Amino acid sequence: MSWRDFWNGDNPIYVSPRHKALHYRQIAKDIVGHIPAPDAVVLDHGCGEALSADHVAAACGKLYLCEAAPNVRDRLRAMFGQLGKGVVVAPEEVEALSEGSLDLVVANSLIQYLKPDELTALLGLWRAKLKPGGHLVLADVIPPDLGPLSDASQLLGFAWRGGFLKAALAGLVRTAFSDYRKLRAQYGLSTHTAEGITALIAQAGFERIERVPNFGHNPQRMAFRARVPL
Numbered sequence: 171m172s173w174r175d176f177w178n179g180d181n182p183i184y185v186s187p188r189h190k191a192l193h194y195r196q197i198a199k200d201i202v203g204h205i206p207a208p209d210a211v212v213l214d215h216g217c218g219e220a221l222s223a224d225h226v227a228a229a230c231g232k233l234y235l236c237e238a239a240p241n242v243r244d245r246l247r248a249m250f251g252q253l254g255k256g257v258v259v260a261p262e263e264v265e266a267l268s269e270g271s272l273d274l275v276v277a278n279s280l281i282q283y284l285k286p287d288e289l290t291a292l293l294g295l296w297r298a299k300l301k302p303g304g305h306l307v308l309a310d311v312i313p314p315d316l317g318p319l320s321d322a323s324q325l326l327g328f329a330w331r332g333g334f335l336k337a338a339l340a341g342l343v344r345t346a347f348s349d350y351r352k353l354r355a356q357y358g359l360s361t362h363t364a365e366g367i368t369a370l371i372a373q374a375g376f377e378r379i380e381r382v383p384n385f386g387h388n389p390q391r392m393a394f395r396a397r398v399p400l
């Protein structure tokens with residue numbers, strides 16, 4: 171099994187429907203906070219199930235939801251088929267978008283699953299598809315010193331606040347025996363120092379690279395915002 175197979179199947183990342191709903195509600199709110207104008211064209215790359223994408227779509231002119239896993243894309247299409255401003259796309263379809271056509275690209279909790287060459291290629295792709303003055307936001311970037319224990323304690327805090335603590339405790343036990351733990355041990359997750367990811371973003375041709383508050387529930391992970399030169 172690879173990460174791609176893992177995301178294409180039923181995964182144990184979310185410990186309950188409430189966890190999943192609260193997670194995606196928060197991510198949608200965080201994305202909306204970066205939308206520059208009501209007519210902005212936005213790409214959410216590696217969007218996952220994006221359960222609150224309707225909130226994001228309502229705040230922008232057009233929303234591309236890009237997801238690599240075909241089963242997840244099917245679920246997104248079933249859910250957001252009626253969403254006038256939302257388009258579900260595969261990664262190859264992002265490559266086909268016109269150069270300089272996007273105002274904002276967000277990728278939350280994506281780059282830890284990418285190898286260095288895949289990340290470099292995606293940074294170049296996003297740079298090409300963004301308009302001059304457009305922004306990239308990379309969120310949930312994992313620093314090298316953060317391990318699964320810290321993820322577990324942040325999840326428990328989120329669960330306590332969100333009223334799904336019992337499900338989270340059971341979920342952590344399930345995860346310990348799951349493919350996720352095995353894949354994490356086998357393939358690892360890509361980690362980045364703030365300096366390292368800043369240098370990669372700069373090499374791709376972005377400017378004004380800054381740390382911003384992370385998306386979602388884990389402030390120990392990092393987020394960065396960068397601009398395409400005008």
Ligand SMILES: C[S@@+](CC[C@H](N)C(=O)[O-])C[C@H]1O[C@@H](n2cnc3c(N)ncnc32)[C@H](O)[C@@H]1O
Pocket residue numbers: 174177178197215216217218219220236237238239242261277278279280283
């Ligand atoms: C941890 S989930 C994050 C989902 C969502 N962004 C969120 O904040 O919850 C990572 C998602 O990225 C997708 N993915 C992985 N590699 C990708 C790629 N190269 N292009 C598009 N999607 C990708 C996976 O299939 C998975 O749904």
